[in-house]
Amino acid sequence: MSERPKQLLGIGTDAKTVKGEKKGVLTGIMYLAPYTLSGTNVCAMAELAHCHEGCLNTAGRGQMSNVQMARLRKTRFWQEDPETFLSLLRKEVARVVRKAKRENKTPMIRLNGTSDILWERKAPALFEEFSDVQFYDYTKIPTRRDLPKNYHLTFSYSGANERYREFYRPALDNGMNVAVVFRKPEFPETFLGLPVVNGDESDIRPFDPQGVIVGLKAKGKAKRDKSGFVVDPR
Numbered sequence: 001m002s003e004r005p006k007q008l009l010g011i012g013t014d015a016k017t018v019k020g021e022k023k024g025v026l027t028g029i030m031y032l033a034p035y036t037l038s039g040t041n042v043c044a045m046a047e048l049a050h051c052h053e054g055c056l057n058t059a060g061r062g063q064m065s066n067v068q069m070a071r072l073r074k075t076r077f078w079q080e081d082p083e084t085f086l087s088l089l090r091k092e093v094a095r096v097v098r099k100a101k102r103e104n105k106t107p108m109i110r111l112n113g114t115s116d117i118l119w120e121r122k123a124p125a126l127f128e129e130f131s132d133v134q135f136y137d138y139t140k141i142p143t144r145r146d147l148p149k150n151y152h153l154t155f156s157y158s159g160a161n162e163r164y165r166e167f168y169r170p171a172l173d174n175g176m177n178v179a180v181v182f183r184k185p186e187f188p189e190t191f192l193g194l195p196v197v198n199g200d201e202s203d204i205r206p207f208d209p210q211g212v213i214v215g216l217k218a219k220g221k222a223k224r225d226k227s228g229f230v231v232d233p234r
Helices: 015-021 065-080 082-102 124-129 168-173 220-224
Strands: 025-029 106-110 134-139 151-156 177-182 194-198 213-217
Touching (some): 015 025, 065 082, 151 168, 168 177
Parallel strands (some): 025 106, 134 151, 151 177, 177 213
C-alpha cells in the first residue's frame, strides 16, 4: 500500500467514456476508492442518499481486486500528499490534452469517477491552468456553486428517503441536470416532470440539453439495490 501510483487518469479504459470518442471526445477519468473505503469519507452525501451499497465502484472492471487496490492507493496518495498528487494530476491532464490534439479530438476530464470531492475548492488552480479544457462530474451535493466556467456538474438523484429526494429541486435551480439510475433500461419518457434522455449512450454530460433527466441503467451491485437509490418508475 505504501507504493505510490504511477498513473491517476484512465484513458480508453471505461466503456462509457470510450463511447464519447465516437463523438470526437477523448476523456481522462479518475477512479478513487469511494465512501469510507480509504478510511476517510470522500462521498459526503453517500449515507443520506444510500448510494454507497449500490455504487458503480463494483461495475465492470471494478469487480477485480487489483483495480480496487489501485483505487485505494490513489485515494491514500491524495489524502497523504495532496501537493505531489496534484502535481502528477496536472501532468496527466496535459498528457490527455496532447493525445487529444494528436487524434484531433476534444479533451475532457472527469475527476470524480467514483468519488464526490469538491475539486473547485481543493484544486482551483487546476481549472485555471487548463482553462480551455472541459471538466465534468456527477455530484450528490446540490448546492455546489461558484464553479469554474469549465466545470460542468450533473446532480445524482436518489429516491432512498424523502429528505434527499427533494434535493433535486435546488440542483435544478442551480442549473444542473439530474441523473437517475433506473432499474430497467427502458427509461420512462418523463420523470419528475422533465424529459428523460439516455445517459448510457455516452458519458459526455456537457453535451446534454439543459433541463433534462439523465437516465442511467443500474450496473454492478446497483442491480440488486433495494434502498431506493435505484428507481423503479411506475
